[in-house]
Amino acid sequence: MEDAGSVVAFWALAALTLGAAVVTAAVRDLVRAVVALVLSFLGVAGLFVLLSADFLGVAQVLIYAGAISVLIVFAIVLTPRAARDNAETAMLWPALAIAGALIGLVIAVALATDWGDGAREGFRETASAIGEALLNRYVLPFEVASVLLLAAMLGAIVLVRED
Numbered sequence: 001m002e003d004a005g006s007v008v009a010f011w012a013l014a015a016l017t018l019g020a021a022v023v024t025a026a027v028r029d030l031v032r033a034v035v036a037l038v039l040s041f042l043g044v045a046g047l048f049v050l051l052s053a054d055f056l057g058v059a060q061v062l063i064y065a066g067a068i069s070v071l072i073v074f075a076i077v078l079t080p081r082a083a084r085d086n087a088e089t090a091m092l093w094p095a096l097a098i099a100g101a102l103i104g105l106v107i108a109v110a111l112a113t114d115w116g117d118g119a120r121e122g123f124r125e126t127a128s129a130i131g132e133a134l135l136n137r138y139v140l141p142f143e144v145a146s147v148l149l150l151a152a153m154l155g156a157i158v159l160v161r162e163d
Contacts, residue, residue, distance in 0.1 A: 009050055017043030025099075030076050034069060041065040055127040071156055078160040 020040035024033045041064040048057035134142045 013043050013046040034072050038065050038069045075156045075159050
């Protein structure tokens, strides 16, 4: 990622991702928030492609920008009690304080981490190497992610269930 085009693309995708994330958290209309969230997911997918992690980019588009976003839209549309806008809440300032603390923590960890030579060379793994790593070295995070997705699906079902 040394040429000027890659650097410009990285900053454009980073600005798109962060801007869409801020819009997601700031707008009151839930449908607009989902659209901004999809833009943020697509920006992350573009960053994966830019880093030569094509498999992760395609998986990001298929899973998050596609499936998860549709699931969120269904949950919003099918929830009878839900208002279509976010009301005022007393949790705004605590949420901003927690978000600021998390951003500071991420920046501190990023600056303190020794990224080594691998970060400069980019990703070289292919889809088979990623699959092998997911089933061997990273099997626990892979299983935790699957349980998280299952919990999200169960939560969506509970939200739309009529009592």
